[in-house]
Amino acid sequence: MRALVLAFLFPFLLESSVRAAAPTEYEVKAAFLLNFARFVEWPADVFPEPAAPLVIGIIGCKELADTLPRMITQQTAQGRPIQIRELQSLESTQACQVLFIGRTAGASTSDELLKSVRKRPVLTVGDAEDFNAKGGIIRFLLVDKSVRFDVHARAAADAALKISSKLLAVARQVITAP
């Protein structure tokens, strides 16, 4: 009864709970991706103006690029609107604060991308198995069919990003070695 009243009062809760009923892997990953932005702090000069949007760049993952825009309606992260960009080239990573590198991007592109954003305040997320080893900050993985993630804390620190301890607490593994 109480849940019903609350659902009535807050329709988005209902919406999310309905969706949560049977989320696909990519829906979960999309949600995680959005939420990562909420537990990470960027240096202040990353955003040119206070109302500048948080830009999430996606490369090499068609499903996520399709799912994500549907989910960001009216959503914010760090008090900023969220903008999704499906990236085609390396140059366009410059304006992103979050960069998702999917498997389909290919190992060389992935390496190049990671190299280009190294030491820059860009939160790199990927689902390749050696993503962390190559300098990526957050790597998705599946544990018992549920989506988990590892965090490369050293890489984050190098990128001048502050990752919330809460996020680290939830991570499957936190990598601190260089």
Next chain:
Amino acid sequence: MKALRHLSDLPIRNQITLLLVTPCVVVLLLAGVVMMGFQVRLLRHAFARDAEAVAHIVGANCTAAITFNDPKAAAEILESLKEKPHVVSAILLRQDGSTFATYGNHHWETIVSGDHQTLFRESDIFLVEPVILEDKQIATLNVVFDLGAITAGLVKLIAGMVLIITLVGIAVVTLLSRWLQRRISDPIQRLTRTAETVAVDKNYSVRAAAESNGELAVLARTFNQMLVRIQEQDDAITLSQQKLEALVNSIEGIVWECDPVAFRFTFVSQQSERMLGYRPEQWLADPNFWQSHLHPDDAREALRLCHDFTREGKPYAHEYRMLAADGRVVWIRESGTVLHEQSRPLAVRGIFLDITHEKLAEEDLERLNRRLVETSRFAGMAEVATGVLHNVGNVLNSVTVSANLVRDRLKASRVSNLCRATAMLKEREADLLEFLATDPRGKRLPEYLATVSQHIANEQASLIEEVSHLGTNVEHIKEIVARQQSYAKVAGAFEDLHPEELIDDALRINATSFERHHIVIVREIDTHLPRVHVDRHKALQILINLLRNAKEAIDANRGSDRRLLIKVGVADEEHVAVRIRDTGIGIAPDNLTRIFQHGFTTKKSGHGFGLHSGANAAREIGGRLSVHSDGLGQGAEFTLVLPVASEPMAWRRASA
């Protein structure tokens, strides 16, 4: 109430201490209880806030776990609540109400809410904490805190504190009040000690100390003033008591006080020792002293009278004999007054006077009186004789005068002339005719004889008259003697007489001399006079005397107005006055006072017995003899007042 009564029995310092301490303790306890209430309430709220903060932190820490759907991580975070011993259980709920993670055994209902809720329940606090990430609620945390244990702990703690504060407060207040109450109790105690000294030692010279200016000092000063007054009055009382005692002891009689029932004496003056030889202490020590020292013959009667007098409650006096220490019998006159309080006899006070001498004198007097009565009886008899002789003597004067007159007349009688004429005739017997015819002497003889015969006849008539007068006087003497004899029979006896009767008798006795001296008698006797109660003989004797004196006074005056006024009237309710006024020579003012003295007389032949015995006789019969005169030549008025017979009411009715 009882406790309060006991309180007033305590010493004042303890009372004041108690007075100071009690309100403080009460206030402290009240404040403590109120404070405790507030504290518990405040602490509960503080605890609640603390709990809310804990719930908030835990909720906030869980955001990532929820966001990234990691119940295990959430459970780990919740597990951190075990650091808070009062947390009973916690449960993290998804927005659809399903359980995300739990801590402890949460067996209560779960609440999913977007609002913070802090529900105080019987023994726990139920917290509902929404978990929010980026303004969006992502879950709800329910935490239950055990309040009972904490409240009990709190109450114990605060009660302990209150107790400690109260105890410390009592100690401080007691010490403070001990110190403060001296300001009040010390002067009061000093005053009390002074008052005790005054009361116990009767020492009024002590003074209470009064150094400050408060009410207590005023009280002490006033107390001192009172003491000064009391001391003055005490001195005055002592002085006046000594004076009074000296006075009482100087009274020639025993002043005493006793109870009105058993006659036990409570005060006896010092005179007792002098009068009876008993010291007052001896008297006071024995409850029956008075009773046991009464003369055996008088004891019963004296006791009875005392009881009667006390019952009557009026001042009284009676006489009886007491036995002195040396065995003397002392006559006592007891005068007493019964003192009452609310109409109940309280005490008897009075004086015992030694009347032994009076009693002896009385007996002497009695003896003397008896002798006097006897003597006066003889004197009375002599007096009667004198009176009779006096009257007879007076009449004998007339008899002598008459006899002399007859003798003189007879001496100067013309009978000798007749004898000479008869001798002349016998000488000339021979030539009697010639002698008568021729002799000039003879020729005048018949005429001479006729004249002589005439003279003799006249003489005879005069002598007859005088002799008859003489006879009358002799008869009078007989009458006086007879009357005297008749009076003598009733002499000393009083009878009721009409005053006119007495006047008539008195006038009859003197009638002849009045006639002879051509004295006019004027009678003015009121009608309806009451009868007088007198000794007839004595009254008559007085009146006869007065009448004779009047006659002699008129004679002596040689005036033309020879009147004697006899006036009888009422003097007052109990007396009749007989006034005898003459136009005689009167009485010189100097003699007025001496006129009734024995042996006083102005007459050559008088013996000064008449008026003196008259005045005495008047007194004896209950009357009075008085005199008034304006001086020599002015006449005199004697007044004899006689007592009215003893039924004056009847007379008064008749006269009205």
